[in-house]
């Protein structure tokens with residue numbers, strides 16, 4: 189498969205003629221060859237988005253909503269094809285990819301309802317003055333996305349951006365870019381005008397060009413904290429607005445009165461889904477000392493029985509193995525796994541570390557792989573203190589049979605999302621965002637409308 193950029197409704201090669209391959213993570217072989225974008229390609233795409241902006245923002249909100257709902261319907265009608273593409277490109281089981289397409293359909297459907305509900309206010313004013321506020325699109329939006337859930341994360345950005353009347357340039361991750369192109373084609377088919385949604389494929393250079401572009405009004409980025417910092421610096425030139433959804437180091441807190449059976453299930457979901465390549469993955473299992481051994485043993489039994497899945501790339505594999513080695517060097521013990529799996533493909537062993545403390549590298553740095561480190565605590569206060577002792581603030585969970593305690597701990601945990609007696613699961617209807625090194629701004633829920641609009645106050649003397 190050969191893919192150009194998608195600019196102004198047309199597929200075009202890179203201005204430089206350069207290409208790169210997207211690899212199948214299970215084999216390391218090329219799935220597709222794509223245009224390798226640079227600043228010239230980003231310029232063209234931004235110009236197309238700017239040209240499409242007056243037309244798209246002027247579309248009757250009712251019609252804009254219908255177009256987005258048509259896109260949701262088209263995604264649903266093409267779910268098998270999209271899931272097969274995503275499964276191959278991102279190296280995930282077909283069933284997982286099908287569920288991700290379903291989530292993307294819900295996302296587009298939710299935002300299809302918004303254009304007719306974006307309102308301003310009438311304001312108190314001096315006597316003899318009529319003051320009201322208009323909520324307007326911010327303009328041209330750059331969306332930069334990662335490879336772990338390519339279609340869903342793109343949808344969290346593109347759907348609200350378009351619903352609010354913005355136009356978009358999307359730079360998908362180089363490791364799994366294919367679904368972004370299919371999404372843009374289906375958007376065109378649904379009636380999103382040519383130029384309102386453009387896709388430039390490429391690596392850091394293309395992302396940096398978008399983040400630093402003077403004619404881009406906002407960037408919404410999901411990815412690593414290091415790149416988030418670069419984007420914040422690049423955005424300073426024209427003071428563009430940002431949403432940053434970054435890494436995490438989330439804690440899964442199991443208190444002494446927890447249902448251990450359920451907590452074992454939860455720990456498996458929390459850490460090993462998608463090979464741990466989940467921003468909200470709980471890499472720290474903060475367990476009360478009365479049940480820490482039982483919990484660790486039972487999780488380790490389950491982990492030994494897991495079929496290892498591939499990580500996204502050799503780079504990611506090397507990063508995970510480096511952290512595994514650091515854990516052992518600092519005194520942790522691997523109760524299950526702990527090593528790599530010989531190639532082909534980018535495999536590591538799913539791993540449970542015990543005898544860990546919160547100051548070890550394995551508990552400070554994001555792993556983004558199938559590994560959990562158990563940290564023993566003596567009581568609820570220590571559990572909260574350890575869970576919050578991180579510079580990240582994306583997600584957390586607490587397991588307890590006491591409802592008051594559950595809500596008390598949920599309030600005390602410093603994270604954008606907290607689960608009680610569960611781990612994972614987000615609804616498109618509620619805000620999702622991070623704190624600290626996990627970033628700022630929101631995706632999903634009504635707050636996104638504020639992220640993709642700007643206010644204008646109009647005053648008329650009567």
Ligand code: NAD
Pocket residue numbers: 332333334335336337341359360361362390391392393394395396397399410411412413415416418419433434435436466467554556582622626
């Ligand atoms: P990454 O930061 O390496 O890359 C993300 C995107 O940024 C890619 O499209 C990449 O090409 C682009 N990029 C790279 N350098 C850039 C630069 N200098 N300027 C602009 N763009 C640049 O992240 P990744 O490895 O693709 O994804 C994994 C990371 O994403 C993890 O840290 C994970 O926690 C995070 N993540 C966060 C969330 C969330 O919602 N908070 C969700 C998923 C993933």
